[in-house]
Amino acid sequence: MKLFSLSVLYKGPTKAHLLKAAYELSSVGYFQRSSVQEVMTFTCGLIVERSPPGCRCSVQEQEYMCHVYIRDDCLSAVAITDTEYPQRVCFSLLDKVLDEFSRQVDDRDWPTGSPETIRFTRLEEYLIKYQNPREVDALTKVQAEVDETKIILHNTMESLLQRGEKLDDLVAKSEELGQSSKAFYKTARKQNRCCKMM
Incomplete structure (x- = not known):
């Protein structure tokens, strides 16, 4: 079971934009990492753009699963995992990430924010902590x-x-x-x- 990325996005009226992201791509070849990261970022944005607010869904793309949660206020989180990673644990994680993000980052910054301007460092911690779902989830x-x-x-x-x-x-x-x-x-x-x- 592997968790590859966690992203927080804002779903605008026409386009979703990335607010913050963290990646764990050590299992990908060194020279392919930047390309894989770009594809993951693109895929996250595309899924958020094409999904309605209030949506929780999982989309499979080859050997990856994209788990998406878009709140009614258009704040969104996406986790990209392998197909073995438990879906229930993903959605629990996405819920925690969005709750904490909305407490730490002012909602006025969401529509115009970018990874460089948003100050939220917990994504890396969550990415490391949730690598083994058995350690963080009692069930x-x-x-x-x-x-x-x-x-x-x-x-x-x-x-x-x-x-x-x-x-x-x-x-x-x-x-x-x-x-x-x-x-x-x-x-x-x-x-x-x-x-x-x-």
Whole structure:
């Protein structure tokens, strides 16, 4: 999962213009970085220009995802990520960025501001902090732990089967399970044959 850029733009009546941006392009070749950055800036502006105020949307372009949030006051934020980065985390980040930006930068400066004139340094901090969504988002962290537990449980069941024991045989031989429990197990097993645990 990778977060490549964060941008704050103002959606004017005819054109969107960039107020501030931060980029993390270390995974891109050195000689291509400036071109990739220009394309990302252009794409952010284009998406903001063509989206209505109050819009939250995600647009895929090749291996990149552009997550856009345009508030009703036309202040906009765009995050460019890879396709694996969680959308929910992106929109949470964009909401935080816009809230903080609007508190620190006077709204009279939005229509005429530029990256050189706007004083807002938190984009770089957010870009670094949100590189690993599991570290900043509790729900994503819990989901990763659940996925890890499923893998461990799956491996434990496989190790039982590797010793030559079959769960079906153990259920059939069990004296602790009643007939209704055994029947339920057999019925569930038949219905789940098409499904495999991952």
